[in-house]
Amino acid sequence: xxELTQPPSVSVSxxxxxxxxxxxDALPSQYGFWxxxxxxxxxxxxxxxxxxxxxxxxxxxxGSRSGTTxxxxxxxxxxxxxxxxxxxxxxxxxxYVVFGGGTKLTVL
Amino acid sequence: xxxxxxxxxxxxxxxQTLTLTCTFSGFSLTTNGVGVGWIRQPPGKALEWLALIYxxxxxxxxxxxxxxxxxxxxxxxxxxxxxxxxxxxxxxxTYYCARPLYSxxxxxxxxxxxxxxxxxxx
Numbered sequence: 001x002x003e004l005t006q007p008p009s010v011s012v013s014x015x016x017x018x019x020x021x022x023x024x025d026a027l028p029s030q031y032g033f034w035x036x037x038x039x040x041x042x043x044x045x046x047x048x049x050x051x052x053x054x055x056x057x058x059x060x061x062x063g064s065r066s067g068t069t070x071x072x073x074x075x076x077x078x079x080x081x082x083x084x085x086x087x088x089x090x091x092x093x094x095x096y097v098v099f100g101g102g103t104k105l106t107v108l
Numbered sequence: 109x110x111x112x113x114x115x116x117x118x119x120x121x122x123x124q125t126l127t128l129t130c131t132f133s134g135f136s137l138t139t140n141g142v143g144v145g146w147i148r149q150p151p152g153k154a155l156e157w158l159a160l161i162y163x164x165x166x167x168x169x170x171x172x173x174x175x176x177x178x179x180x181x182x183x184x185x186x187x188x189x190x191x192x193x194x195x196x197x198x199x200x201x202t203y204y205c206a207r208p209l210y211s212x213x214x215x216x217x218x219x220x221x222x223x224x225x226x227x228x229x230x
Binding site for chain 2: 043
């Protein structure tokens, strides 16, 4: 089965830049999407189509891709950004939806 | 305003069938391109996509769970129902319904319900 690989955890100090990666063999031909999930809450879409930001999402959230990896970057991290982050893509043969294993962002 | 809300039992016994309902508002499953999906999350673990149903009754299932899942829609009630057979304790988790948007033919989810916690235990 197809997998998306994320680091289990990333830690940064307030004001620094956090980068969360997501790797998958099909990513060069599939879009990447990112969700933020705070404890006890439903996921929230923060990046779609690799690098687009939905209305209401702060500008400090950005996305990029390079080869088999998509990256979520949070510039000037704030305490409120502490959450789990999940990447999502698709398997074109379905199309099926697949999520990464999630990354816990800790703001020190 | 788009909202989705999951409902169903909070406790099911092993081997039983789970039936969950997603009741939504602010969009219609009779509109071209619209769908509703289900995603679950075991406690402390990652999100897992389960199924999608589209306005034209096209249905997609997670390959690993396809034999156990059925997704249906009732457009008159603005509801989507997910059934999962032969429940096991490993199926314990929060079950979300969500509305997909599309990049090309590929879905992602912009609106989510609050989720409903289902525990599988005898």
